[in-house]
Amino acid sequence: MSSSSPHPAVLVILGPTASGKSGLALAVARKTGGEIISADSRQIYRELDIGAAKPSPDALLEIRHHFIDEKNIGEPFTAGYFAIEALKRIEDIRRRGKKAIIAGGSTLYLQGLLTGFSDLPEADPAIRKKLLEELDRFGRDNLYERLLERDPEQAATLDPTKTHRLIRSLEIIEITGKSVTELRTKDKRQGSGLCFCTLGLSMPREILYERINHRTEKMLDAGLLYEAEKLYKKYQLLLESGRIQALQSVGYQELFQYLEGKIDLTTAVSLIKQHTRNYAKRQLTFFNNSMDVRWETAPENDNGIEKLADRLAGMI
Structure with missing residues (x-):
C-alpha cells in the first residue's frame, strides 16, 4: 500500500x-x-x-x-x-x-x-543492430539466457513469443552497465x-x-x-x-x-x-x-x- x-x-x-x-x-x-x-x-x-x-x-x-x-x-x-x-x-x-x-x-x-x-537511456541504433544480428545468428534462447544471468527478475516478466522487450533489456545493460531491475x-x-x-x-x-x-x-x-x-x-x-x-x-x-x-x-x-x-x-x-x-x-x-x-x- x-x-x-x-x-x-x-x-x-x-x-x-x-x-x-x-x-x-x-x-x-x-x-x-x-x-x-x-x-x-x-x-x-x-x-x-x-x-x-x-x-x-x-x-x-x-x-x-x-x-x-x-x-x-x-x-x-x-x-x-x-x-x-x-x-x-x-x-x-x-x-x-x-x-x-x-x-x-x-x-x-x-x-x-x-x-x-527510472530515466532509462534512449535506444542506441548501433547496439540494437548488433543485438538483432545476434538474435538472427544465435536465436532467442541464447539471448534470453544472457538476460537471465544479468537480470533474472526482468527475464521472468518477458513473453517468450516476443523479442522486443528482450532486445531492449539487453540494450539497456550494454548502454548503462546496469540491469533494468537495478535502474528501476x-x-x-x-x-x-x-x-x-x-x-x-x-x-x-x-x-x-x-x-x-x-x-x-x-x-x-x-x-x-x-x-x-x-x-x-x-x-x-x-x-x-x-x-x-x-x-x-x-x-x-x-x-x-x-x-x-x-x-x-x-x-x-x-x-x-x-x-x-x-x-x-x-x-x-x-x-x-x-x-x-x-x-x-x-x-x-x-x-x-x-x-x-x-x-x-x-x-x-
Missing part, C-alpha cells in the same frame, strides 16, 4: 488476466459514482474488442471509462504515455468531485503510474500527491487456469475467430512487416497462424489457453516482485463482488 496522504485514496484493482478485475471495478464505480481508468495495453485500440476482453457496451454506457477505444490500430501507446496521461485524468476526475478507479493487468503501465520509471526507481509517484490503494485479486492457480480456459471458449463463442479474420484481412501487410504490436498478442497471433494455414483450429485454441496461462503466471511474478499489493481472494459470485465492492467503496 502506498504512503498516507491528506487526500482520499485512488483505488487500483490489479491481478492476473481473468481474475475479475473489470467486474469488481464496475461494482465499485456504481457504488461511488466513480469513473474507471483501464490499465490495459490493448483495450485502448478500436477494433480489438472480444480479444481484448473489453467491458460490454452496456457497461461502457453506464460508467465512464478511460483509455478504451481511443486509438486506431498502429498508433503508439506506451507505458510512459499512459502514466503521464492517467495522472492528468485522475486529477480531472477528482476535480469534478468523482472517484477514480484504476483497473487492469498490464504490468508496465501499472508500474509507470504507481512507482514511475521506487516511489517516484510520491510527488504527485496521490495515495494509491492497490488491491490484487488472487485465487488458487488451478481455479485461475480453469477460468482462463472457460473465458477463451466464451470469447470464441462470442465471435473471436471472426474478429481475428477481419483484422487479418485488413492489416495483413502490416502484420507481415511486424509493425502492429497490438496484434502480436495472445488470442490474435494464434488465430492468425490458423488463418495462414500453419496450424489447425484445435491447436490454435489450445495455444491461446496455454499462452494466456503463461501470461497470467508472468503477471503474478511481476506483481509479487515489483509492486506493493494488498491481496484479496477474488469473489466467486455476484454476492461476493458486491460485498467486496462495499468494503472498497468505504476506503476511497
Whole structure:
C-alpha cells in the first residue's frame, strides 16, 4: 500500500488476466459514482474488442471509462504515455468531485503510474543492430539466457513469443552497465500527491487456469475467430512487416497462424489457453516482485463482488 496522504485514496484493482478485475471495478464505480481508468495495453485500440476482453457496451454506457477505444490500430501507446496521461485524468476526475478507479493487468503501465520509471537511456541504433544480428545468428534462447544471468527478475516478466522487450533489456545493460531491475526507481509517484490503494485479486492457480480456459471458449463463442479474420484481412501487410504490436498478442497471433494455414483450429485454441496461462503466471511474478499489493481472494459470485465492492467503496 502506498504512503498516507491528506487526500482520499485512488483505488487500483490489479491481478492476473481473468481474475475479475473489470467486474469488481464496475461494482465499485456504481457504488461511488466513480469513473474507471483501464490499465490495459490493448483495450485502448478500436477494433480489438472480444480479444481484448473489453467491458460490454452496456457497461461502457453506464460508467465512464478511460483509455478504451481511443486509438486506431498502429498508433503508439506506451507505458510512459499512459502514466503521464492517467495522472492528468485522475486529477480531472477528482476535480469534478468523482472517484477514480484504476483497473487492469498490464504490468508496465501499472508500474509507470504507481512507482514511475527510472530515466532509462534512449535506444542506441548501433547496439540494437548488433543485438538483432545476434538474435538472427544465435536465436532467442541464447539471448534470453544472457538476460537471465544479468537480470533474472526482468527475464521472468518477458513473453517468450516476443523479442522486443528482450532486445531492449539487453540494450539497456550494454548502454548503462546496469540491469533494468537495478535502474528501476521506487516511489517516484510520491510527488504527485496521490495515495494509491492497490488491491490484487488472487485465487488458487488451478481455479485461475480453469477460468482462463472457460473465458477463451466464451470469447470464441462470442465471435473471436471472426474478429481475428477481419483484422487479418485488413492489416495483413502490416502484420507481415511486424509493425502492429497490438496484434502480436495472445488470442490474435494464434488465430492468425490458423488463418495462414500453419496450424489447425484445435491447436490454435489450445495455444491461446496455454499462452494466456503463461501470461497470467508472468503477471503474478511481476506483481509479487515489483509492486506493493494488498491481496484479496477474488469473489466467486455476484454476492461476493458486491460485498467486496462495499468494503472498497468505504476506503476511497
